[in-house]
Amino acid sequence: MKYDRLTKEQFEELHPEFINFLSTQSIDKGEWDKIKLEKPEVAEQELDVFSDLIWEGVLTRAEYLEHFSKNYIFLFHCFDTHVQSIVLKSVVPETNFLTKEGLQWLSDNMFTDNIEMKVGKKEFTEERNTSLFELIQQGAFLSDGQLFKQIDSIMNS
Numbered sequence: 001m002k003y004d005r006l007t008k009e010q011f012e013e014l015h016p017e018f019i020n021f022l023s024t025q026s027i028d029k030g031e032w033d034k035i036k037l038e039k040p041e042v043a044e045q046e047l048d049v050f051s052d053l054i055w056e057g058v059l060t061r062a063e064y065l066e067h068f069s070k071n072y073i074f075l076f077h078c079f080d081t082h083v084q085s086i087v088l089k090s091v092v093p094e095t096n097f098l099t100k101e102g103l104q105w106l107s108d109n110m111f112t113d114n115i116e117m118k119v120g121k122k123e124f125t126e127e128r129n130t131s132l133f134e135l136i137q138q139g140a141f142l143s144d145g146q147l148f149k150q151i152d153s154i155m156n157s
Helices: 008-013 015-023 029-038 040-061 100-109 128-137 146-155
Strands: 064-068 072-078 082-090 115-123 141-143
Touching: 008 015, 015 040, 029 040, 040 128, 064 128, 064 146, 072 128, 072 146, 082 100, 082 146, 115 146, 141 146
Parallel strands: none
Antiparallel strands: 064 072, 064 141, 072 082, 082 115
């Protein structure tokens, strides 16, 4: 397996897609039930292959990722060969970007000495999707990039 297996909840959400996936292999519901009972290792392999297909599609389309922690916000714009980043750090230890109040504080203090802002660019040293998956495993999530675009446009104006 290249990525992690989808969770039970993700499989339930993707049930129609999973049915289509099985049907492309000429596996109907009856056949699937039989495989689960008689060849559980084959069923496990099918779940893994489907998971990798879903992850590959999601990661290939990923443009923006965000990762919030107590005192940091990491914003990523993903390209084919590299990722651009904007890192916001609160120099006020009591700040907590994981709360609504913390995000309001960020809004009020964005361009003050209370916020350190760094930009960067990193070339992918391994395959793009694998690199993005590692960021997700560390707590990043897919985003529409609105925050990245807003901060980037302010910094470049």
